[in-house]
Amino acid sequence: MSEQALWVVILGGMAATYATRASFILFVPPERMPAWFRRGLRFVAPAVLAGLVATELVGTGETLNLSLGNHRLIAGAVAAFVAWRSRNTWLTILAGMGALWLMGQVIG
Amino acid sequence: MSVSNHPSGASVERRREFWLGARDQIPILVGVLPAGLIFGALGKAAGLPDLVVQAFSLLVFAGSAQFVALGLAVSNAPPLIIILAIFIVNLRHSLYSASFSEHLAHLPPRWKICLSWLLTDEAFAVASARYRRPERGNAHWYLLGTGLALWATWQVSTAVGILVGAGVPESWHLDFALPLTFVALLIPSITDGPTRLTAVLAGLLAVGMGALPYLFGLVVAVIVAVGVGALAEGRSRASVDEAEA
Numbered sequence A: 001m002s003e004q005a006l007w008v009v010i011l012g013g014m015a016a017t018y019a020t021r022a023s024f025i026l027f028v029p030p031e032r033m034p035a036w037f038r039r040g041l042r043f044v045a046p047a048v049l050a051g052l053v054a055t056e057l058v059g060t061g062e063t064l065n066l067s068l069g070n071h072r073l074i075a076g077a078v079a080a081f082v083a084w085r086s087r088n089t090w091l092t093i094l095a096g097m098g099a100l101w102l103m104g105q106v107i108g
Numbered sequence B: 001m002s003v004s005n006h007p008s009g010a011s012v013e014r015r016r017e018f019w020l021g022a023r024d025q026i027p028i029l030v031g032v033l034p035a036g037l038i039f040g041a042l043g044k045a046a047g048l049p050d051l052v053v054q055a056f057s058l059l060v061f062a063g064s065a066q067f068v069a070l071g072l073a074v075s076n077a078p079p080l081i082i083i084l085a086i087f088i089v090n091l092r093h094s095l096y097s098a099s100f101s102e103h104l105a106h107l108p109p110r111w112k113i114c115l116s117w118l119l120t121d122e123a124f125a126v127a128s129a130r131y132r133r134p135e136r137g138n139a140h141w142y143l144l145g146t147g148l149a150l151w152a153t154w155q156v157s158t159a160v161g162i163l164v165g166a167g168v169p170e171s172w173h174l175d176f177a178l179p180l181t182f183v184a185l186l187i188p189s190i191t192d193g194p195t196r197l198t199a200v201l202a203g204l205l206a207v208g209m210g211a212l213p214y215l216f217g218l219v220v221a222v223i224v225a226v227g228v229g230a231l232a233e234g235r236s237r238a239s240v241d242e243a244e245a
Helices: A003-027 A035-058 A071-086 A089-106 B009-045 B050-060 B063-074 B079-089 B092-104 B109-117 B121-130 B139-164 B174-189 B193-208 B213-244
Strands: none
Touching: A003 B050, A003 B063, A003 B079, A003 B092, A003 B109, A035 A071, A035 B092, A035 B121, A035 B174, A035 B193, A035 B213, A071 A089, A071 B174, A089 B009, A089 B174, B009 B050, B009 B063, B009 B121, B009 B139, B009 B174, B050 B063, B050 B139, B063 B079, B079 B213, B092 B109, B092 B121, B092 B139, B092 B213, B109 B139, B121 B139, B121 B174, B174 B193, B193 B213
């Protein structure tokens, strides 16, 4: 790919990305959103976070791994428990990283 | 230190929010750092000019989309197709934009323009926790702090990746800090039955449809789960009203 084409991709990609992020903030004030739409908005954060976490921990399609041999899944479950009990981000990361490291050492 | 009667109390408060936002982003930065290093190193290895690789991070500034674009560019896809792929991968950001539109509605345009620019997964995840807490008058400074911390880290890690390679051994699993931080943010975002239902459904659907290209499965999963959550909330509210009547 020519350098010129790469710059087209970068500038076009910048515009495309900015369009998604600015869409509602700049162009659709909340009073113009229908009530049912506004009611849904508080569910966006838990939905996106759960979707990202689930696909990161168990994979998708051909990489799907729901077995106990999936260290990231077990470590994620440990982290979720610690997050639930402590509500502390650093403790959660420490627990998850620690569990992953420990399983790597013990089980290999 | 007493600031309540100080004339610059407001600016102290703003600065506090800014640095709180940056500080709360730190756990995520640990996970983002290796991704930036890898992007820089991959772009360099693909034979792209250094400036072009850095410009991806500077101007497109979107993790997953940059990796998709790089892969497509290396396989010589037409520019328009790559731009379309970037758009689809980033579609989920429009949900963040809708979600924050109300919080930012009172701000002048320059703030909206700037904060839109910084509205990544990571900034949204951290700042939406802030917007669930009270005293939101200066919370846009928090969003600015959290967004700029991520932006700066993404630039520096890309540059280091270009100049010296990925560097961090894979066996450290530093990338795992990112999903772990999302776990830490997910749990407190589940506050009642409908949000729990939404989270469980979104997780199942995202995994089930994850094989769809360009994160399209995630977007569909989120939209369906959000709709079901809102419906469930409407139902439970209706039954409460009935019981009270």
